[in-house]
Amino acid sequence: MTLKDRFIMTDDEFDVFVKREENAARSFEYIGGEVFEKMVSNDAATYVVSQIQGFLFVYLLSHKRGRVLADNTGYVVMGERYIPDVSYISYEKHPDILGVAYRPDPPDLAVEVVSSARNSEQVMLHVKVQNYLLAGTVVWVAHPGKRQVDVFEPGKKPLTLREGDTLTGGDLLPGFKLAIRTIFEGLPENDET
Amino acid sequence: MTLQERFVTVEEFEAFIKRPENADKRFEHIGGEIYEVPTNQIASQVTARLLLLIGMYLLKHDIGHLTGPDHGYVVAGERYAPDVGFISYEKMPHSTKAWFTPLPPELAVKVVSSDRADENKKLSVKVTNFLSTGAVVWVVRPQERHIEVHAPGAPVAIYRDDDTLDGGQLLPELSIKVSDIFSVIKD
Numbered sequence: 001m002t003l004k005d006r007f008i009m010t011d012d013e014f015d016v017f018v019k020r021e022e023n024a025a026r027s028f029e030y031i032g033g034e035v036f037e038k039m040v041s042n043d044a045a046t047y048v049v050s051q052i053q054g055f056l057f058v059y060l061l062s063h064k065r066g067r068v069l070a071d072n073t074g075y076v077v078m079g080e081r082y083i084p085d086v087s088y089i090s091y092e093k094h095p096d097i098l099g100v101a102y103r104p105d106p107p108d109l110a111v112e113v114v115s116s117a118r119n120s121e122q123v124m125l126h127v128k129v130q131n132y133l134l135a136g137t138v139v140w141v142a143h144p145g146k147r148q149v150d151v152f153e154p155g156k157k158p159l160t161l162r163e164g165d166t167l168t169g170g171d172l173l174p175g176f177k178l179a180i181r182t183i184f185e186g187l188p189e190n191d192e193t
Numbered sequence: 194m195t196l197q198e199r200f201v202t203v204e205e206f207e208a209f210i211k212r213p214e215n216a217d218k219r220f221e222h223i224g225g226e227i228y229e230v231p232t233n234q235i236a237s238q239v240t241a242r243l244l245l246l247i248g249m250y251l252l253k254h255d256i257g258h259l260t261g262p263d264h265g266y267v268v269a270g271e272r273y274a275p276d277v278g279f280i281s282y283e284k285m286p287h288s289t290k291a292w293f294t295p296l297p298p299e300l301a302v303k304v305v306s307s308d309r310a311d312e313n314k315k316l317s318v319k320v321t322n323f324l325s326t327g328a329v330v331w332v333v334r335p336q337e338r339h340i341e342v343h344a345p346g347a348p349v350a351i352y353r354d355d356d357t358l359d360g361g362q363l364l365p366e367l368s369i370k371v372s373d374i375f376s377v378i379k380d
Contacts, residue, residue, distance in 0.1 A: 008353070032341060032351040078348045114314065126317040126332070127341055127349045133321070134348060141317060150224065150318055157269055157325060158318045160224035162200065193314070 007035035011079055018081075018101070027072055030081035031124040038072075038083055044144040044187050045085075045115035051183050052111050052142065053086045059169070059176045066090035066108065067097075074102035075110075078131040084110035088173070106135040108172055113142045114193040138172055142183065145190030149180060200225040206272060210292070219263060222272035223315045230274050232262065235335045236306040238377040240276040243302055243333070246374070247277065250360070250367045257281035257299070258288065265293040266301075269322040276333075277302035279364070297326035299363050304333045329363060338375050 009017065014030045017023065027038040041049075049071060056068040069087045081102050088109035098104075110132055114122060125141065129152055132139045139152040149167055151159040161167055161180050169176030201209070206222040209215065219230040232240070244261055251259055258280050265274040278298035285296055301323050305312050316332065323330045324345045332341040339353040344361070352358050352371050360367025 032339075032349060034351075123313055123334070123337070125313070126320050127351075129317040130320060130324070130343055130349050134346070139317075143314060146314070148224075150315075152317065152321060158224070158321045160226075160318065 008033055009035060011081070014081060027074075027083055028081070029074075029083050032080070032127045034124075036124065041113075041115040044190065045113045045193070047187065048113045048142050048144050048183060049085045049111070052113075052140070052178070055178045055182075056086065056088060056173075056176070059173060063173070063175060064091075065173070066092070066094070069107075075106050076102055076104050077106045077128070077135050077137070080128075080131060082110070082128055082132070085113045086111035090172070106132065106137045109138045109140070111140045111142065113144065115144075116192050138170070140167070143193050144184060144187050145193035147180065147184040147187070147189075149183070201227055203270065203272070219265075219274050220272075221265070221274050221319075224271075224318045228315065230262070232276075232304075233306045235378055236276075236304045237262075239333055239335050239374060240302075240304045242374055242377045243277050243304070243369075246369050247279065247364070247367065250364060254364075254366070256364075257283075258285060260294070260298070266298050267293050267295050268297045268301075268319075268328070269325055271319075271322060273301070273319055273323070275301035276304045277331075281363070297323065297328050299327070300329050300331070300360075302331045302333060304335065306335075329361065331358070333374070335375065335378055338371075340371060340374070 011030060014035060017035065018028050029036045029038060053068055053070060060068060066089050069089065071085050072083060073087055074081055074083045084107065087107035090108045093108060094105065112125060116122060129139050133152055133154045136154055141150040147163050149161045151161060153170065163181050165180045167178045167180060203222065206227060209227060210220050221228045221230055240262055247259055260278040262274065262276045264278060265272050266278060272293050275298060279300040280296060280298045284299060320330050320343050324343055327345055330343040339351050340358060342350045342352065354371060356371045358369045358371065
């Protein structure tokens, strides 16, 4: 990313920007006052996204507590606009599907999968994590190359889970268990992620 | 750079960094793993400028300890080596001979060399742990020419171009123009 490619604007300007006709088919995030386009990811990252989304879906079939939403669902988080790779919204906090591009309230859980730590959007990942935490959102950051998941819960020490560990749902998704090994099964190692 | 895939304890980390072959290297213990802290010229220049500007302020307001990139701190049980660290005399009256100051800094500055993926990967863990101890964190990105200010309980604020960073309650009256930091980069 070079300086001249940057789009720095206010949140109101962002809302106008994304509604322009030429942007209708594109996805944008608004992070740290700057606009980032969501780009095509790599297959290791999208596989991990599918895995986590799928296991959450299966869990929610028998625990009717809320909904899991796919990539491309936007949220307003501390005045910014984020598009997590997977998100979970509880019926309690989010009873309705709103038919909007960016839901006005932050999700209960946001999952981000690192596809390349060099992408400009992912350089801003820790900004998103801190704003999510402040908004009360639990964040799982999956690193396919390292086969790790970093778990961030508001007010708690971050936890790094590795092969052999189990990701659990905590208070948010009681009874949810997913082996880290299962998430990353068959993926090549990669220093980048 | 991950030196060891497996989890290492704090004790193993302490022993590792004291090995003779590691004498000139800097390491951090993040999320239970060992990371080496390398730096490029631009990141080093930016660090030097920050140390100068904060150091000049401290010459006039002698209120705390300022450390450079070669010193570490114990933060939430882990070991971090911020490029710039500040801790007030109020929190810590005397200097220490310890390799890692046993207390977290009150201000930690990380200058990121954006060409290195591994510096970004674990930044969330570090920033979260720093914030949990009450520290303010500045993440300085020479490539993006911006500074992200993380303060406990506050949304992340980004300073660029003509913005001016201030020291808040920690470093009262400290005022640094963002352009004075990045003007060291000649490209």
